[in-house]
Amino acid sequence: MSRITPVPLSELPDATRKSLAYAEEIMGFTPNDVLAMAHWPELLGAMEQLVAVIYKPGALDPVLKRLIATITSGAAGCRYCQAHTAHGAAKMAGGDAEKIAAVWEYQTSDLFSDAERAALDLALAAGTQPNAATDEHFRALEQHFSRQQIMEIMGVISLFGFLNRWNDTLATELEDKPMEFASETYSSDVWEAGRHARS
CATH class of the missing domain: 1.20.5 (Single alpha-helices involved in coiled-coils or other helix-helix interfaces)
Known part of the structure; x- marks a missing residue:
């Protein structure tokens, strides 16, 4: 509650x-x-x-924005925001269900491009505490994204820095729709992937 x-x-x-x-x-x-x-x-x-x-709508793909938010939230341990953003990637942004289900395998899955891996690597590092972002993360981003796209990536990561703290601290109750989506999409092992990625 x-x-x-x-x-x-x-x-x-x-x-x-x-x-x-x-x-x-x-x-x-x-x-x-x-x-x-x-x-x-x-x-x-x-x-x-x-x-x-x-x-x-901006320079960055809207599905990728939601997946960045999912990885950031999972790395931070916020299951409320992780469920919200995965649900949003599928239901609101029209993302591919198989890809959303494989989001925690982004580093090895053929469903993800090198550009997406670079963005999600930064999201994972930035969502971790203490923050693990490095200069190398930004060098990788610069190979694939414009300055505006990188700003949008940072905007998503930073927005969820606030929302992760808000919802985890308040123990916000997860609503039925994102709960059902997360339960149907992720096994319990995958659901815990963010926590394991931080250790």
Whole structure:
């Protein structure tokens, strides 16, 4: 159970309902972390703007954005965000189900390109504590991505640095849709891959 009870839908002010509607649009369900954040409407509004900038169509493939978020969240140990982003990669961004299921095998799977491996290597290193990103990670990125694409990769990683801390600290309750997706997509061993990758 969440350490801060989410604001009931019936008590949301109109301005906050707009933020909730945006979250539902990009996620496909009502997220409990947004309802908890609704206790501080200014923070929720600022988060909506940040998410809109990072997730809007840009130079980086939208499925890769979600997979970067999945790896970052898994490395940080945030199962709430890992389930959300894997669900989003499939259901909202139209990603290939086999590839999403194999995300923790990205370093060896033929489903992933060298460019994707470089981005996901950085995501894994950056999600680990202490941060394990190196100059070599960026040299690898520069072989495949433009400066704008690298900025978008960093935007996703950094956004989930905040969301991983928020949701893990509050013990935010995982909603049915992402829970069902994660349960159907990942074995328990794969679900724990992020934790094992950090050790």
